[in-house]
Amino acid sequence: MKAPHAAGPLVIIGGAEDRTGDARILRAFTRLAGGPKAHVVVATVATEQAADVGREYVDAFRRLGAKDVVTLDVESRKQACDPGVLDLLDRATGVFFTGGNQVRITHLLGGTPADRLLRRRNEQGMVLGGTSAGAAMMSGTMIVGGVSGASPRANIVEVGPGMDFLHGVLIDQHFTRRGRSGRLLAALAQYPHLLGLGIDEDTAVIAHDDRLTVLGDGSVMVYDLGAVSFNDVMELEGTKHLTVCDVKLHVLADGAGFDLAARLPLPPQDSTPDALSPNG
Amino acid sequence: MKAPHAAGPLVIIGGAEDRTGDARILRAFTRLAGGPKAHVVVATVATEQAADVGREYVDAFRRLGAKDVVTLDVESRKQACDPGVLDLLDRATGVFFTGGNQVRITHLLGGTPADRLLRRRNEQGMVLGGTSAGAAMMSGTMIVGGVSGASPRANIVEVGPGMDFLHGVLIDQHFTRRGRSGRLLAALAQYPHLLGLGIDEDTAVIAHDDRLTVLGDGSVMVYDLGAVSFNDVMELEGTKHLTVCDVKLHVLADGAGFDLAARLPLPPQDSTPDALSPNG
Numbered sequence: 001m002k003a004p005h006a007a008g009p010l011v012i013i014g015g016a017e018d019r020t021g022d023a024r025i026l027r028a029f030t031r032l033a034g035g036p037k038a039h040v041v042v043a044t045v046a047t048e049q050a051a052d053v054g055r056e057y058v059d060a061f062r063r064l065g066a067k068d069v070v071t072l073d074v075e076s077r078k079q080a081c082d083p084g085v086l087d088l089l090d091r092a093t094g095v096f097f098t099g100g101n102q103v104r105i106t107h108l109l110g111g112t113p114a115d116r117l118l119r120r121r122n123e124q125g126m127v128l129g130g131t132s133a134g135a136a137m138m139s140g141t142m143i144v145g146g147v148s149g150a151s152p153r154a155n156i157v158e159v160g161p162g163m164d165f166l167h168g169v170l171i172d173q174h175f176t177r178r179g180r181s182g183r184l185l186a187a188l189a190q191y192p193h194l195l196g197l198g199i200d201e202d203t204a205v206i207a208h209d210d211r212l213t214v215l216g217d218g219s220v221m222v223y224d225l226g227a228v229s230f231n232d233v234m235e236l237e238g239t240k241h242l243t244v245c246d247v248k249l250h251v252l253a254d255g256a257g258f259d260l261a262a263r264l265p266l267p268p269q270d271s272t273p274d275a276l277s278p279n280g
Numbered sequence: 281m282k283a284p285h286a287a288g289p290l291v292i293i294g295g296a297e298d299r300t301g302d303a304r305i306l307r308a309f310t311r312l313a314g315g316p317k318a319h320v321v322v323a324t325v326a327t328e329q330a331a332d333v334g335r336e337y338v339d340a341f342r343r344l345g346a347k348d349v350v351t352l353d354v355e356s357r358k359q360a361c362d363p364g365v366l367d368l369l370d371r372a373t374g375v376f377f378t379g380g381n382q383v384r385i386t387h388l389l390g391g392t393p394a395d396r397l398l399r400r401r402n403e404q405g406m407v408l409g410g411t412s413a414g415a416a417m418m419s420g421t422m423i424v425g426g427v428s429g430a431s432p433r434a435n436i437v438e439v440g441p442g443m444d445f446l447h448g449v450l451i452d453q454h455f456t457r458r459g460r461s462g463r464l465l466a467a468l469a470q471y472p473h474l475l476g477l478g479i480d481e482d483t484a485v486i487a488h489d490d491r492l493t494v495l496g497d498g499s500v501m502v503y504d505l506g507a508v509s510f511n512d513v514m515e516l517e518g519t520k521h522l523t524v525c526d527v528k529l530h531v532l533a534d535g536a537g538f539d540l541a542a543r544l545p546l547p548p549q550d551s552t553p554d555a556l557s558p559n560g
Contacts, residue, residue: 149478150530151456151499162540176431179459182499185531200431219431219462219521223529230547232533241499241533245545249503249529251465253512253521265525267510 008122010207014173014199014218015132019060025204025216027059032127032190032206033094038066041092045074045108046100053098061096062192067081075278080112089117094127097134103138103144106163115163115202119156121218128165135173140164143172143187149179149196152244154236157183159191166207168260170194175221177201189233189244195260203254210261214252222258222265287404290445290487294453294479294498295379295412305484305496306337310344310531312407312486313374318346321372322332324353325388326380326413333378341376360392368395374407377414383424385417386443395443408445415453420444421474423467429459432524434516437463439471446487450474455501457481468505469513469524475540476503483534486493490541494532502538502545504528 019026033040042057044050054071061069065207072088074080089095095118097105098195109115122128128138136142151157159170170191172184175198186210190267200218214220225231230245252258255268291309299306313320324330334351341349348454352368352372354360369375375398377385389395402408416422422442428528430436439450440522450471455478468476480498494500505511510525532538535548 147457149459159490176429176459176462179456181461182456217521230545241497242531243533243536243545243548244531245536245547246515247529247531249527251522251524253523256523256525258432265510265523267525268512268523 008125009127011129012135013131013204015202016201020257026027027064029129030066039068039093040066041095042071043097044106044242074108080114097130099132102136116209137163138165139169140167146183150182152182152185153239155239157187171197175200184229192225212258214256222250288405289407290420292415293411293484294481296481298479306428307344309409310346316472319348319373320346321375322351323377326384353362360394377410379412382416383411417443418445419449419451420447421512426463432462432465433519437467452478455480472505494536500532502530
């Protein structure tokens, strides 16, 4: 049975991941793509600096041992129907979306044969990765713009349909560095059925079926508004400050995870749980 | 019976409050101090720029209608025993602590006759106010230093004993502007029995007995770690990232409040509650 949330493996990166050092996250992506046997496509659809951005990732994935690494830029929806493009994606064992503007990805790929192929291949096990804009587009609803460094206020964030590779979540990236908890909370107040994932730079969420695992040097903040007791977002005009009560927040570091189906955090496996129960 | 948390009214400001415009927060302080009959003492203990800082607040409180406004600087513990100083505080209807360094306040006043007198007068109804450092020192445990703009990590925040005018909480100020959710969460992970109050600039928490009310143009973020299911702060070395699961977060705007005894948020009173109950 298909899991309700994700299907194949996803590597969702909060931006600015290490590419030239130990590169733990890109290394994990390469391994998921098959390691030495990996055929990696670096999709630069999100950016207008395709050549420069693409070269950096090609160098990184080659250094990390991928056998075959090519870039793919798509500049029109017509290109996303091109048999050569589809053939390339069909042979890939991993497709990695660079940063840029997430709306370029949905605008150029959404609903095309390339989109359908990516979805099918991911369901079959091909890893999909994305950083920054390439991370934002992974969810069914994505943040397309908003105010960073702000408190949670009405109308400071704009969302739109994402590529929906990971269902039921809303992703924000560069999370701590750009102070985005306010805008993510504002978006979640509007759409409290979505689970908010605030992903730090050089930090990734690895998703597989219903299970998320954190990898990297930062935090992933998970906001669950499923049980909020008060939320005045629908009553506020302009950019007034929100009141939202009983938000559940999970702070997750490297090795910790989250079960999307159960909406429960998964502590790091190598960690001795703190004695928090009354019997502890 | 004395309430377990606060006694007399407290006005706890996240810094950078409006002083020259509508000045809603300083106006509320002045009203609590008796309005036209107010005798306000501006305590510049926290700052080494006592003259400049003091003058600004004297001008503000006079403009807001307080009858009698004087500054009080204390540069030694001996001064905090001086009969003239004690007499001044004894006649005050409101004492306002400016910003600066919170450790100066505890270092110079903590445990002195002036400290005891302030406590007694506050219990009798005299309003105590403080902004920035003057806000931080209000709690029993206060943040004395830490990293702003960081994710929640071990050992990025230092706490010490505060003046304990408001018991059972931990206050952080300039909250959104300086990106302090990480350091406040890190401190609370160490001391989860405390309730975290992250107060934005130009925003105040008015405390009276067990009840907090938000006043101002920003947010107050209330973090409750009382029911966390996992917390690895005691196992981490260096500045490793924390995993803390099941934090409760309340986002409170102007007019919203919090019941400290019940640990429950109080929605704004003029607000129609959103239909969040199953019967709604």
